[in-house]
Amino acid sequence: MSDNTSYTTEEIARVLKISKLKVYDLIKKGELPSYRVGKQMRVDQSDLEAYKQNARSGMTSPTSPLAFAGANRTQVATHSGQFNSKATGNNLVITGQDMSLDILATYLERSQSTGRPLRSYAGSLDSLIAMYQGESDIVSTHLLDGDTGEYNLPYIRKILVGFSYVVVRLLTRSAGLYVQKGNPRGLLEWSHLQQEGLTMINRERGAGARVLLDEQLRLHGIPAASLSGYEQEENSHLAVAGKVARGEADVAIGTEKAAKIVDGIDFIPLIQECYDLVMLKKTEHEQWIATVIDILRSPAFQSELGSIHGYDLTETGTIIYET
Numbered sequence: 001m002s003d004n005t006s007y008t009t010e011e012i013a014r015v016l017k018i019s020k021l022k023v024y025d026l027i028k029k030g031e032l033p034s035y036r037v038g039k040q041m042r043v044d045q046s047d048l049e050a051y052k053q054n055a056r057s058g059m060t061s062p063t064s065p066l067a068f069a070g071a072n073r074t075q076v077a078t079h080s081g082q083f084n085s086k087a088t089g090n091n092l093v094i095t096g097q098d099m100s101l102d103i104l105a106t107y108l109e110r111s112q113s114t115g116r117p118l119r120s121y122a123g124s125l126d127s128l129i130a131m132y133q134g135e136s137d138i139v140s141t142h143l144l145d146g147d148t149g150e151y152n153l154p155y156i157r158k159i160l161v162g163f164s165y166v167v168v169r170l171l172t173r174s175a176g177l178y179v180q181k182g183n184p185r186g187l188l189e190w191s192h193l194q195q196e197g198l199t200m201i202n203r204e205r206g207a208g209a210r211v212l213l214d215e216q217l218r219l220h221g222i223p224a225a226s227l228s229g230y231e232q233e234e235n236s237h238l239a240v241a242g243k244v245a246r247g248e249a250d251v252a253i254g255t256e257k258a259a260k261i262v263d264g265i266d267f268i269p270l271i272q273e274c275y276d277l278v279m280l281k282k283t284e285h286e287q288w289i290a291t292v293i294d295i296l297r298s299p300a301f302q303s304e305l306g307s308i309h310g311y312d313l314t315e316t317g318t319i320i321y322e323t
Helices: 009-016 020-029 045-056 099-111 124-132 153-159 190-194 208-219 237-245 256-261 283-297 299-306
Strands: 006-008 035-037 040-044 074-077 083-086 092-095 117-120 138-141 165-180 251-255 265-280 319-322
Touching (some): 006 045, 009 020, 009 040, 009 045, 020 040, 020 092, 020 117, 040 045, 092 099, 092 124, 099 117, 099 165, 099 283, 099 299, 124 138, 124 153, 124 208, 124 265, 153 165, 165 256, 165 283, 190 208, 208 251, 208 265, 237 251, 237 256, 251 256, 256 265, 265 283, 283 299
Parallel strands (some): 035 074, 092 138
Antiparallel strands (some): 006 040, 074 083, 138 265, 165 251, 165 265, 165 319
16 A cells, blocks of 8 residues: 555544544544644554554553654645645544534634644534533533523533533524425424324434424423434435435424535424533633634634624623532
8 A cells, every 4th residue: 555645534534433522632642653644644554553552552542642653743734735744732622523623723823822723513412412422622502401591501511520620601592493495394393293104304312403392292292203214314404405405304303504505495493502612721722712602702703703694693692600
């Protein structure tokens, strides 16, 4: 195999039989030297083989913070195609799925006052669990607690027990039902999901939209087993919206933004959800936490985010909770 062979984070995860988040953790800790090509992180074959050899010899492991010789740098591609070295220990892993996080990562990279941001894509619950396990520095979450009607904090408090953290509002947005054009089934509220013969397409476990659906089913006394298609899962708002548009399902749960992108569906807004950022408070995090909050409150960032349909930025940059 060519010495020029390199692997994406997804390919590394399959080879090592670990999660993609664990791959980012190895990169962050300096155990896997990596470099950026556009928005994608890559690892050379030689560095992967060196990591595997060191793992076999006990010098390092997927859960060990020890790094092998020469792994204290990340090569970062510049616009000229050359590569510069940067310490991997300064990288920030941002976990979540909304495009607002990609924009935030761009602003953080431009700021030059924080570590280089790496993006990891996971649902809200998985993102919080990744933070608990030390695999992410900034996570996003939009999780509804049906009993209180409160977003995010009930889950954050339960998962990040013993941690000190700050929760900052990124945005609010409408969530509800994707239905076929013209809404032929007349779906206008959560209770209508118990219609006989209704078919749906669901989000993956741990996604905020999945939690929203499960909470509404519980509150309205609708058994999940009664919904045809409940076990059929897709990993994004666009994917489930597309299924509805193609007539493969009558309904799905998602946000308004995707409904403006996918032709052939209507959107029924049912709730205004809070999309928040969680950052662990540590002495070494103080500088970049301040930078993140400054970015969120900046006119430039809000102007760019405001151009995306469906985002309400009234509270963007507001500290919602701080331990």
